[in-house]
Amino acid sequence: MVTIPSRRKRATIHDVAVEAGVSRGTVSRVVNNEPYVSASSRTAIEAAIEKVGYVPNNAARSLVMQRSEAVGFIVHEPHSLFLDDPNIGGILLGANTVLSRSDYQMVSLVIDSQRDTDRVARYLSGGFVDGVIIVSARQEDPITRVIEKLRLPAAFVGHPPEQSPLPFVGIDNRASARAITERLMQTGRQHIGMVAAALDRDSGADRLAGFTDALGDRFDPALVARVPLYTFTDGVQGMRALLERDPLIDGVFAASDAVAAGALEALRQAGRSVPGDVGIVGFDDSSWALRTQPHLSTVHQPAFGLGERAAECVLGQLRGEEQPADGILLETPIVWRDSA
Incomplete structure (x- = not known):
């Protein structure tokens, strides 16, 4: 029979005060890093804290201060993409670096269903x-409405949907997509298509718009394969669709590096060489870009920097600072490599 040990009683400020031989008010000032405590009392209290194992009750402190000292990191993506997309990881790490320096905890909240949406809304x-x-906020996003109603300090990574007034940090997806498509056109490709992903988000829609801008009169809507997500699998499926629509296709803009990697695999399976038969470019300059053979020409998206600036934006609002x-x-x- 296994005996479950009883939970150790949590040490309190009273325990520290008794051990140090001072008042609870003096202990509280030391714990909260306030002045007006003698050096000898501070030394005695610090020794007592170590001896009795006192840990401040942050939940109770948050109730008094009406601050949680936590910032939510909300990702509107399927669970699998949250793990597989290196951009999300880069944004997360950048945000956490800034929050950590300010002693804020980051709380990750992944939304992959209506139940997730309801749960996160209650949590906020x-x-x-x-x-x-x-x-990755979507169009008609209920979480955005909740954030606006609560007047929570917030920052989008990417442009807010529906012209929300909330601050954002992002990149010019449309101009970047236009620039790399024009670079692809300069290699002499005549039949250029796109594997367009995530068109319900500003990033996906803007990358398609930039591709359309670059081609101008040469744009053929039949050479746009629309896929749901920025994934390798969607890239494979999208490229197969393009090959069926135009076997002469010789240039492809994939909406992300993961999508481009999938497109490369589909081209390999079809016996098409890259860049000999088909030139292909991606978007992100993520780890996917260097996993492929040949390495991908792509647009560098500063994922870590996006996370840093978004966190700085939220912390600035908490300090009462106005945001752009x-x-x-x-x-x-643009990072030009061998795939085109």
């Missing part, structure tokens, strides 16, 4: 976070 309404960073009304856009240089 409960006051468990002081602000939020939102990644037209958002913050980071640079996205």
Whole structure:
């Protein structure tokens, strides 16, 4: 029979005060890093804290201060994509670096269903976070409405849907997509298509718009394969669709590096060489770009920097600082490699 040990009683400020021989008020000032405590008392209290194993009750402290000292990191993506997309990981790490420096905890919230939406809405309404960073928000997003209603300090990574007034940090997806498509056209390709993903998000819709801008009169809507997500599998399926529609296709813009990697696999299976028969370019400059053979020509998206700036934006709002009304856009240089 296994005996479950009883839970150890949590040490309190009273225990520290008794051990140190001072008042609870003096202990509280030391714990909260306040002045007006003598050096000898502070030394005695610190020794007592170590001896009795006292840990401040942050939940109780948050109730008094009406601050959780936590920021939510909300990702509107399927669970699998949250793990597989290196951009999300880069954004997350960038945000966490900034929040950590300010002693804020980051709380990851993944929305993959209506049940997730309802749960996260309740969580935000409960006051468990002081602000939020939102990644991959969709059109007609109920979470955005909740954030606006609660007046939570917030920052989108990417442009807010439906012209929301909330601050955002992002890139110019349309101009970047136009630039790399024009670079692809300069290689002499005549039948250029696109595997367009995530068209219910600003990033996906803007990348398709940039592709359309670049081609101008040469744009053929039949050479746009629309797929749901920025995934390898969607890239395979999208490329197969393009090959069926035009066997002479010789250039492809894939909406992300993961999609481009899938397209490369479909071309390999079809016996088409890259860049000999088909030139292909991606978007992100993620780890996918260097996993492929040949390495991908792509647009560099500064994922870590996006996370940093989004976190700085939220912390700025918590300090009462005004944020740029037209958002913050980071640079996205083209990285040209062997795939085109």
